[in-house]
Amino acid sequence: MKELLGIPDFPSGSSGDIFINTPNVRIRNGALVSIQNEGTGNAERLQIYSPSIFLDNAGNISATTASGQGGNILINSSDLRLNDHSSVTATAGGAGDGGNITINTDTLTALNNSNITANAFKGRGGNIEIATRGFFLSPDSLITATSELGVDGTVQIEILQPTRQEPIVQTPTITTEQLLATSCFNRTEARGTFNLVGQSGLPLKPDSGFDSSGEAVKIPKPITQEVSDSQSEILDNRNSSVVATTKRPWQIGDPVVEPDSIVKTPDGQVRFVNASVSQTPVSFEELICQPTSDSSGK
Numbered sequence: 001m002k003e004l005l006g007i008p009d010f011p012s013g014s015s016g017d018i019f020i021n022t023p024n025v026r027i028r029n030g031a032l033v034s035i036q037n038e039g040t041g042n043a044e045r046l047q048i049y050s051p052s053i054f055l056d057n058a059g060n061i062s063a064t065t066a067s068g069q070g071g072n073i074l075i076n077s078s079d080l081r082l083n084d085h086s087s088v089t090a091t092a093g094g095a096g097d098g099g100n101i102t103i104n105t106d107t108l109t110a111l112n113n114s115n116i117t118a119n120a121f122k123g124r125g126g127n128i129e130i131a132t133r134g135f136f137l138s139p140d141s142l143i144t145a146t147s148e149l150g151v152d153g154t155v156q157i158e159i160l161q162p163t164r165q166e167p168i169v170q171t172p173t174i175t176t177e178q179l180l181a182t183s184c185f186n187r188t189e190a191r192g193t194f195n196l197v198g199q200s201g202l203p204l205k206p207d208s209g210f211d212s213s214g215e216a217v218k219i220p221k222p223i224t225q226e227v228s229d230s231q232s233e234i235l236d237n238r239n240s241s242v243v244a245t246t247k248r249p250w251q252i253g254d255p256v257v258e259p260d261s262i263v264k265t266p267d268g269q270v271r272f273v274n275a276s277v278s279q280t281p282v283s284f285e286e287l288i289c290q291p292t293s294d295s296s297g298k
Contacts, residue, residue, distance in 0.1 A: 014041040015071070021049045027059030027086070034062040035071050043071025043090075043099065051078040055086035055114070062089045063099050070099025070118065070126055080105040082114035082141070090118045090126050098126030098145060098153055107134035110141040118145040118153055125153030133160045 015037040025048060027033060037043045043063045053075065055061065059082075063071025070092035080103065082088070090099025098120040108130060110116065118126025125147040135157060137143070145153030259272035 014068070015043050015065075017045045017047070019047045023051060025050045025053040026056075027054070027061065028056045030058045030060075032060045032062065034060065034064065036062070037065040037068055037071075041065070042068040042096070043092075045072050045074070047074045049076045053077045053080045055082045055088075057084045057086070059086045060089070062087070062091070064089060064091050065093060065096050067094030068092065068096045069123075070096060070120070072100045073102070075101075075103045075105065077103075077105040078107070080108050082110040082116070084112045084114070086114045088116045092120045092123055092126075095122040096120065097123035097150075098147070100126050101128045103128075103130045103132070105130075105132050107136070108132045109136045110143070111136070111138045112140065114138075114141045116143045120147040120150055120153075122149045123147065124151045127153050128155045129158075130156070131158045131160055135159060 015035045018033070018035055020033070025033075033046070033048075035043050035046050043065045046061065046063045048061070061073065061075075063073050065071070070090045073088060073090050075088070088101060088103075090101050092098050098118040101116060101118050103116075116128060116130075118128050120126065125145040128143060128145050130143075143155055143157075145155050147153070257274045259274050261273050263271050263273055265271065
């Protein structure tokens with residue numbers, strides 16, 4: 001037949017190209033998608049664009065030659081899976097160089113003796129470039145670009161990092177005016193002041209005690225004088241302990257006695273005192289945030 005048609009025993013021309021663009025590719029049970037040259041010519045290009053490519057049970061994608069240059073395979077996919085002796089090959093026989101395989105996919109899986117090869121016999125091994133976000137290769141599966149008698153090729157696998165960028169969320173800035181507007185000061189129409197007193201003088205929260213990590217200062221004993229009954233009784237809202245106060249108001253030259261308690265008088269006043277008897281301090285939050293009733297019943 002070849003003699004009748006004038007076809008040489010070994011063709012010298014190059015093979016053609018194959019271009020596939022489809023939603024799904026399924027190659028099973030020994031099926032084959034290939035460009036092949038059994039003569040001295042080269043294999044050309046095989047390109048597949050598909051979101052899902054599945055090779056199973058000896059399915060094969062190949063671009064091979066008997067003695068010319070191996071073909072080039074380009075695969076763009078979201079999911080490329082090879083299973084059960086399946087393969088992607090760009091192998092050259094004789095003196096030809098192995099072809100090149102380029103794979104771009106989100107996930108690549110090769111299981112159960114499945115191979116990706118760009119091998120050669122006498123020529124140089126081909127080049128394999130894989131870019132993927134997920135790469136799964138079983139121990140019995142191979143990715144090779146070798147040469148039996150020549151120089152080995154290269155295998156480059158790049159694990160891509162996720163490109164999604166989370167938006168930068170601007171956290172709201174809370175000003176002191178906002179805090180005061182929503183605090184009990186605004187609800188009770190009360191007024192107050194906040195003083196910065198320096199290191200070791202500012203408690204962690206309003207109703208906690210003073211920091212004792214600083215230098216201890218001895219508080220002098222208060223100087224008491226005769227007091228009247230009306231001035232010596234100060235009741236807080238928790239108990240009826242009596243605090244002694246001086247009959248005469250403090251004057252310049254008198255000793256300064258540091259307070260160690262906060263008390264609330266029956267008429268609603270808040271005082272910082274030095275208690276000479278047992279006294280239970282009133283919570284700062286309770287003093288500020290608990291409204292008092294006046295004679296009008298408000």
